[in-house]
Amino acid sequence: MRTFVVLGTLAILCGSTLCGAAPAGAETPRSALPAPAEGHEVTQIGPGYYTFRYTGARNVFLITCDGVIVTDPIEPEAAAVLREEIRKLTPLPVKYVIYSHQHWDHVRGGQIFAEEGATFISHRNCMAHFKDLPEPEIVMPTRTFSGDRYVLKLGERKLELRWLGVNHGDCLIVMAPDHVNVPFIVDLGTAGGMPLPFIADYSLHNWVRSLRELEGWSFEQYVGGHGIALAPKSRLTERREYLEALMTETRRELDAGTPLDQIPEVVAGRLRERFAHLRGFNGIVRDNVRRTITYYGMGW
Numbered sequence: 001m002r003t004f005v006v007l008g009t010l011a012i013l014c015g016s017t018l019c020g021a022a023p024a025g026a027e028t029p030r031s032a033l034p035a036p037a038e039g040h041e042v043t044q045i046g047p048g049y050y051t052f053r054y055t056g057a058r059n060v061f062l063i064t065c066d067g068v069i070v071t072d073p074i075e076p077e078a079a080a081v082l083r084e085e086i087r088k089l090t091p092l093p094v095k096y097v098i099y100s101h102q103h104w105d106h107v108r109g110g111q112i113f114a115e116e117g118a119t120f121i122s123h124r125n126c127m128a129h130f131k132d133l134p135e136p137e138i139v140m141p142t143r144t145f146s147g148d149r150y151v152l153k154l155g156e157r158k159l160e161l162r163w164l165g166v167n168h169g170d171c172l173i174v175m176a177p178d179h180v181n182v183p184f185i186v187d188l189g190t191a192g193g194m195p196l197p198f199i200a201d202y203s204l205h206n207w208v209r210s211l212r213e214l215e216g217w218s219f220e221q222y223v224g225g226h227g228i229a230l231a232p233k234s235r236l237t238e239r240r241e242y243l244e245a246l247m248t249e250t251r252r253e254l255d256a257g258t259p260l261d262q263i264p265e266v267v268a269g270r271l272r273e274r275f276a277h278l279r280g281f282n283g284i285v286r287d288n289v290r291r292t293i294t295y296y297g298m299g300w
């Protein structure tokens with residue numbers, strides 16, 4: 001049985017007290033964060049700007065006077081629940097679905113929106129992935145853009161799509177509405193968590209570069225593709241510092257000639273003091289090191 005929670009749907013954009021019921025309000029850097037919850041929830045971020053969480057995945061959607069912009073549909077059951085939630089807020093149709101990147105845990109299930117006539121948008125680089133390995137539950141984009149910036153206008157709103165280059169895959173975009181300074185940043189900095197064990201489809205140095213670029217943007221909070229509704233920007237810094245430490249310490253042991261099978265334990269010990277608070281640290285850190293050994297061995 002799915003639970004249903006609506007947090008802050010009556011809240012308006014109000015700076016530091018954004019959506020008072022949202023879990024980010026009590027969140028402090030360097031704290032442990034809970035694992036993703038079951039069920040789903042809708043949280044208002046600002047006027048017409050919402051985030052929808054379905055179990056461990058999260059998107060944003062934007063209600064304008066001319067219709068709705070949805071981002072990642074997540075998967076078919078999630079998309080159906082999301083459609084119901086949007087209907088509670090507006091009778092207007094979903095006009096656009098925007099994919100943050102090509103990964104199947106975010107972009108399956110858009111058919112329900114295609115049936116009401118939505119246009120599907122992604123960065124052009126995603127198309128090669130969708131064609132190379134088709135997934136029947138992914139609706140192919142009907143509009144793509146190349147380059148590093150695209151602005152989608154609907155009604156009184158604009159949504160800026162920013163491509164930062166290769167980082168997590170080669171087609172990931174960060175989305176930022178023009179009226180609320182809270183961007184949607186998928187998979188580059190899940191707040192309080194660890195990277196996936198084998199850091200699947202991440203280019204380590206490009207991930208660090210993209211995080212540095214985002215740290216230079218002027219916002220205080222962001223919505224991630226997993227986890228809590230609103231994360232402080234410091235969580236991106238925390239992720240970058242973890243990656244830099246992982247890379248530095250792994251490189252150090254490789255240069256020192258430490259036997260490969262001993263390096264994960266040595267580096268785990270070095271990182272523990274600074275990063276043991278990250279969710280899943282003890283179970284994941286050694287696999288992160290093994291992945292980083294491969295990075296330095298292959299350049300991948």
Ligand SMILES: [Zn+2]
Pocket residue numbers: 101103168187
């Ligand atoms: Zn991904």
